[in-house]
Amino acid sequence: MHTVKTSKNSLVKYIWKNRFIYLILVLPLLYYIIFHYIPIYGILIAFQNYVPGRSFIGNEWIGFKNFGLIFKSKPFIEALRNTILISFYKIIWGFPFPIVIALLLNEVRSVKFKRSVQTAIYFPHFVSWVIVGGILVSLFSINDGLVNEILKSMGLKSINILSNPKYFRSLLVLSEMWKEAGMQSIIYLAAIAGVDVQIYEAAIIDGANRWQQIRYVTLPEIANTISILFILRIGSILSAGMEQTLVLLNPLVSSVGENIDTFVYKVGLVQGDYSFSTAVGLFKSAVGYILIIGSNCLSKKLKGESIF
Amino acid sequence: MxxxxxxxxxxxxxxxxxxxxxxxxxxxxxxxxxxxxxxxxxxxxxxxxxxxxxxxxxxxxxxxFEAYKQIFTNGSIFVSFRSSVIITVFGTAVNMFLTTLCAYGLSKTKLKGYKIFINMIVFTMYFQGGLIPSYMLMRSLKLIDSYWAVILTGGISTYNMLVMRSFFLNIPSSLEEAAIIDGATEPYVLFKIILPISLPVLATISLFYAVGHWNAYFTPMIYLNTRKKWPLQVILREILFETTESMRIAGETNELMKSPIGPQLKMATVIVTVIPISIVYPFLQKYFVKGVLIGAIKA
Incomplete structure (x- = not known):
């Protein structure tokens, strides 16, 4: 009894001694509790029959019924399929692209040229998807887009790129590569800059040409960076681009472009089915969490590398 | 290099x-x-x-310059420009206040409870409540249609906070110890020693936040109902993507876009929205590279 009291006293003393730091942390911790943990608690409505206008509490419990409904819902299956396909294409094309850019940039000898290219290719990252949407309209619009103007002036038929299901996924993949690849190359450039020059010197003495240096020195040396970023990318496979899709999506292409995020927005906020769309959101969060933990464990086992 | x-x-x-x-x-x-x-x-x-x-x-x-003249004489662009500025300025201020406190507090790794705090915070990077519970929270806080909803939604970006924290961690602790021995109080250490030498990282993180707020379109779209409060990005999306048909049906036609030089007006609006970004771009480029690298090493 006595010891408990003293340890309590010493804890109080400890906190009082460090009161400034604890005081500093009060607001941020409150922020996380209110704006992150209350919504996490709010996930409970996925297991309830939520009545609009109520709060998280006092609704009828229906267990996993919503999750059964999810997998019977055709629009959800379609959105899930689109999400996975689009993410898959984005990884296949978009993941290697910044690595290629970094490798190419690294081979440039003129510092001025390198700087100018970097200045140009980083810029699109800093504009919003709405602006990128404006650019795509100006380039591809059926009425007066640049591409169709050129086709018309050559006497060819104009093509509807923005609302044709055939092109829409490619449009998503390419526009994201256009916007983000330059920026993503930074991290690889840094990794390449960290490679020991002596390895290159040795390779050159062994008669390695530029291509062989890339293949046998640079790539193996940055393999760890690549695998860490790959893990992170896999973890977000169920995010196929919320703002991007919402800006570009139109009814003509929603069958190929609707993804889980835009589906949650549409069903939840537009149509007002809170419980169902929260269940969809929980499904997404849970799968994402399992993926990132799983792939992290895998990489720990395989290479001794982990992101945590 | x-x-x-x-x-x-x-x-x-x-x-x-x-x-x-x-x-x-x-x-x-x-x-x-x-x-x-x-x-x-x-x-x-x-x-x-x-x-x-x-x-x-x-x-x-x-x-x-007809399109620009029409945009500026019509004046409706100033209303959304003003909203964008309000969200960007106040949003960034709130972000920086909370982020700095959090990052500094968590740079004290020997503090009792540190492990709990950091795990609790990092967990939110990988698992979120999602759109609907967040929206319901804002509704029960009566923040719908208030700029506060937009500002508080991303009050602390955990990623940015960790970048800043890693900067604080790299400050030699001898600096602080020496000041304490000289009789400086903890607030004095934070405000007169730590923050002044952290200006580069503070500038970097504020730029990240400011650009994020300026470019945000989804959050203001869902939380702000009053047209007058819509920032440029939301208005711009409407101008660019709502077809004239649907605008006529909705009765929300933006008068300006009926003009014979509609396409020029659309593109002029895009340019006006991009200009602030282009102005800060040289700084962004310089600091962003650093920020990405610190983040990549530490996060």
Missing amino acids: TSNYKRGKLSRGRLSLFNIINCTMLFIFALSAIYPFMYILTISLLPLEDYLKGGPFLFPKNVS
């Missing part, structure tokens, strides 16, 4: 085929990143006569 210089010396490059192909590819990519912006500028400056003749308009031949 040094490694490049040395390698350059080693394989002192004549104009090899490798170099030519490499630079051509990079040049094409760089051009493709920049040309669309030039094209939009071209369209926004296109005089009506030229537009009616039909294009393609690859480069501006004649220049007319």
